[in-house]
Amino acid sequence: MGIVKSQTSLETSWDVIVIGSGAAGLSAAVFAALEGARVIILERSHFVGGTSALSAGSVWIPNTRHAAETGVEDSVEEAGAFLDAAVGNRSPRSMRDAFLRLGPEAVARLEAETDIRFRSRPFHPDYLYELAGSKTAGRAIEALPFDGGSLREALHSVRPPLPEFTVLGGxxxxxxxxxxxxxxxxxxxxxxxxxxxxxxxxxxxxxxxRGARMVMGNALVGRLLKSALDLGVTVAIEAEVTDIAGDPDARTVTLRRNGAEQTLTATGGVILASGGFARHPQRRLEFLPDPVPEYTPAAPAGTGTMHDIALKLGAVYGEGAEQPVFWAPMSRRRRKDGSMAVFPHFVLDRSKPGIFCVGRDGRRFVNESTSYHKFVIAMYAANREGATIPAFEVTDAAGLRKYGLGMIRPGGQRLAPFLRDGYLTKADTLPDLARKLDIDAQGLEETVADMNRYAETGVDEAFQRGSTVYECGNGDPMHKPNPTLGPTRTPPFYAIKLYPGEIGAAVGLTTDTDARLLDRDGQVIGGLYACGNDMQSIMGGVYPGPGINLGPAIAFAYAAGKHAAGRRN
Missing domain, CATH: 1.20.5 (Single alpha-helices involved in coiled-coils or other helix-helix interfaces)
Known part of the structure; x- marks a missing residue:
């Protein structure tokens, strides 16, 4: 049936029902369909793709066939040792071992039997490069750019990327x-x-x-959606699930569409892939530290209501994660339509020469070239009565022109709208910038003096910025002696505010290695599965490398899809 809108009635009997249409949900549907199952995806919003469609699309799965393309040698043992060092006892090793086995199998099957194609980058290092077993490339793969025109009408159902990540209006x-x-x-x-x-x-x-050439997360979603539709998967959009019931051999799903309720039955199983607790107000207060981020870049449909339903059925949240979510610093700006743009600061500015971050005392509190996850952890650790939340990202005219700053692209053109709405602050002198930001002027001037000295020596005496392969890779390779350290001397001076933001849940529902939900006693809850952000992360709230949300999402979607399809009557 393809993509079905709310005005069209649905068949009531299915082998596998998948709730959520991000990378995890689409992957689970594809894998179940490859096993011969009749599959339907239920998507609450009118767009397919969830937060995955808004993401950079990196997929961290060691030892796929693409690893050899980079010339970097790796092995299951090395990847396992790296994860052991990074994650330790924050997640069960059995789950990590399953991931290392399932991931390459999942990628191989996708590329052999569907339209999905990946590639490796010649340089895409693990974030915790200081740990034994880390690699400079080969573990993070990404979907090849995709011609969305091949989706035909379904193209318009793919969630568009963040406008701030596009040019020329899309x-x-x-x-x-x-x-x-x-x-x-x-x-x-x-x-x-x-x-x-x-x-x-x-x-x-x-x-x-709209633009039909898809890249990054949109390319991954586009390829998965094309593959699902080619395999006969039905995708019902504007379908809000309100309840799950039934026994393990025939789970029922009640949903509301176009103001009417309908009940579907799955004999193989129901797979939760709804995006985690991202927008659940109660869970955010329970799990996130104070101050709880006011805004999230997660897709609007990720309300967390599937967790409420699963908990009533006996599911439990996992424990032991170092952080409840995976973090990134965000800058915020009100769009013309009134919505809030929440822009994640991954690698485009923080690590570049001449750009640094301070708290209200005007002093640095973090190695700016560390991973975005560790950056926000440092924001919270240093925050005392608003000392570093928000933090202030500072540069001069030369830095802004060469590297941009947040939503402001390199070149330093058309700054007036950003200055007018307060996203960007500008001043001719450092003391004046400090006054406008309400931060300590002496601290800021001393910080700039220190940074200018570090730029000359190439050594950050305070935070050792630019001391690992990963950190240097995020800088400017043409800048010497340290690609992450540059002077801040050329007026006018500029700053934007950074806030904590989450890009994926680390806390989720407990499962076994087949992605089956478990109860408090560790017993399987028959016919119910979870993957993606609905599942407790195997990374234990640690961020070892790029794509550690999407990699496990696809691997355990593979496990869930196969297992649920195998149970069908």
């Missing part, structure tokens, strides 16, 4: 595209590449009303 770009666009007037090859990119986007806008 053109998706990845790191390759950005590199060429920045060299548009300096390289003939980049000029031709960029003209082709923009021309393709213009044609797509005429044909489809």
């Amino acid at each position: 053109m998706m770009v990845d790191r390759d595209d950005i590199a060429h666009l920045l060299k548009l007037t300096k390289s003939a090859m980049s000029f031709v590449y960029s003209v082709g990119l923009v021309g393709r986007y213009a044609i797509d806008r005429l044909r489809f009303g």
